[in-house]
Amino acid sequence: MSVADAYEPESTGGLPISLSRVEKSFGALNVLGNFNLDIPAGQFLAVVGRSGGGKSTLMRLVAGLDGADSGRVNIGGRKVERLHPSVRLLFQEARLVPWQRVIENVGIARGPNWQETARRALADVGLEGRENDWPSVLSGGQRQRVALARALVSEPQILLLDEPFGALDALTRIEMHRLLERIWTARGFTTVLITHDVAEAVALADRVVVLREGAIALDIEIALDRPRQELADPRAVDLQRRILDAV
Amino acid sequence: MAEASVAGGYAAGEGRKLNLKGLASVLAPWALPITLLVLWEIASQSGFVNARLMPAPTKIATTFWRLLLDGSLFFHTLASTQRAVIGLVIGGGLGFIAGVLTGLWKPAETLLDSTLQMVRNIPHLALIPLVILWFGIDETAKIFLVSIGVFFPIYINTFYGVRTIDPQLVEMASVYGLDRKALIQRIILPGALPSILVGLRYALGFMWLTLIVAETISATSGIGYMTMNAREFLQTDVVLLGIIVYALLGKLADVATRAIEKRVLVWHPAYQVKSGSAK
Incomplete structure (x- = not known):
């Protein structure tokens, strides 16, 4: 924690998200039907489910990348019509621009004073000194760190994570969990993590929602102490079992 | 090593x-x-081949020296290079603009692409009689032919490069709030660049090819003129020298594009052998 504490921006807080009676189909396939979900500001929510259960669709609706067929998706009390400026998205792949250096990737939006803020965001994810590297020389974990720094640089109030750690090895994944938990604790943005890894959901989230065939099959609170010790807590194991039963 | x-x-x-x-x-x-x-x-020294038809390398070397000293080699090379560069800038520039336009904007593709694909299949050297009728035998005719020769490789590869940009990167850019100008500047054009450079290399080949043919038909300067003129007087050494100069100019153009590639594609893993292995 000591190195990490060197720089923390002030808590930017989060925005609440609410979905009410949302319908979304792709052709004949009804992905989400009469779907309701309220996410309070600052909550860390994990959405667990099998592939094709509607997880990514849910995420794209909240991000404003896709529109709902009917119903409302609200962010901070306002209807989402297109991309919301304080929503940031971390994809399954890092999606770094190969021909831009690390620092240019982080400051992709080129806001005012972008180099300084990008440098600080990189330091925040433990990548100081790598500003001028090309993305191609980074490891998978480092790429996702750069992507995380890119998401954090604009101080988002909502962070959406679409299985961003799925392709990482187990040790790197645990490192990323610690990093994410620390940053989330400091900043308090609303977080939605899409994952198929139940242990990851229990390790990170305040609340886990299980999606099955476009509906919520389970909605439980994870009231474990933070920072969390993965694997050690018997309560975590019990929660994981309950979630797995619902998936 | x-x-x-x-x-x-x-x-x-x-x-x-x-x-x-x-x-x-x-x-x-x-x-x-x-x-x-x-x-x-x-x-050729031993008379095994006819020195008139195939002069010895040393004879060509002395011819090279003679033409270098009297300035005519420089004069003709400059004339050819000038035509080549002007044609490349005009044809390549138009090809690039058309490629970007059709790549980015669907109506432009609908309007232009099928026509261009049809015209592309006409060998541009087949236009020579028409070009002489239109422009006579002055500079315009040669520059026009070179421009057409380089237009298509650059157009096709620019279009392809713009079209094959990773859609995930484009989506990421829009999520991170890049406007259209920034998207084109920072994502689409740099991403299309490797393909555009492939087009440039093809274009350089077509550029010299077109020029050789154009200059042998009608000209009063240039390497093509020099060799055709030498043929009239059976100066086989000058003809061979001209061919060698073309080869060197072609090689030079290739070296130049390689240098450009190395410089602008530093980010590409294929050009990063050293920094990658040092890690």
Whole structure:
């Protein structure tokens, strides 16, 4: 924690998200039907489910990348019509621009004073000194760190994570969990993590929602102490079992 | 080289032997051309081939020196290069603009692409009689032909490069709030660049090819004119020299594009062998 504490921006807080009676189909396939979900500001929510259960669709609706067929998706009390400026998205792949250096990737939006803020965001994810590297020389974990720094640089109030750690090895994944938990604790943005890894959901989230065939099959609170010790807590194991039963 | 340094650790003698081997591998590509030159020289000196039809390399070298001193070689090379560059800038520039336009904007593709694909299949040298009728035999005719020659490779590869940009990157850019101008500047054009450079290399080949043909038909300057003129007087050495100059100019253009590639594609893993292995 000591190195990490060197720089923390002030808590930017989060925005609440609410979905009410949302319908979304792709052709004949009804992905989400009469779907309701309220996410309070600052909550860390994990959405667990099998592939094709509607997880990514849910995420794209909240991000404003896709529109709902009917119903409302609200962010901070306002209807989402297109991309919301304080929503940031971390994809399954890092999606770094190969021909831009690390620092240019982080400051992709080129806001005012972008180099300084990008440098600080990189330091925040433990990548100081790598500003001028090309993305191609980074490891998978480092790429996702750069992507995380890119998401954090604009101080988002909502962070959406679409299985961003799925392709990482187990040790790197645990490192990323610690990093994410620390940053989330400091900043308090609303977080939605899409994952198929139940242990990851229990390790990170305040609340886990299980999606099955476009509906919520389970909605439980994870009231474990933070920072969390993965694997050690018997309560975590019990929660994981309950979630797995619902998936 | 890495092989040599590893072996050098075992014994000093081994290392020296491998150094000689390294030298041999550097010289190897030159072995065949040098042998051919020597054989050619011997064959024309001994009268085995007719020196009028195939003058010896030394004769060509003295011709080169003579034309260099009287300035005519420089004059003709400059004239050819000028036409080549002007044609490349006009044709390549238009090809690039058309490629970006059709790549980015669907209506432009609908309007232009099928027409261009049809015109592309006409060998542009088939236009020579028409071009002479239109422009006469002055500079415009040659520059027009070169422009057409370089237009299509650059157009097609620019279009392809713009179209094959990773849609995930484009989506990411829009999520991160890049406007259209920033998207084109920072994502689409740099992403299309490797493909555009492939187009440029093809274009350079077409550029010299077109120029040779255009200059042999009607001109009062340029390498093509120099060789055609020399043919009238049976100066085979000058003809051969002209061919060699074309080869050198082509090689020069290729070296230049390689240098550009190396410089602008530093981010590409294929150009990062050193920094990658140092890690």
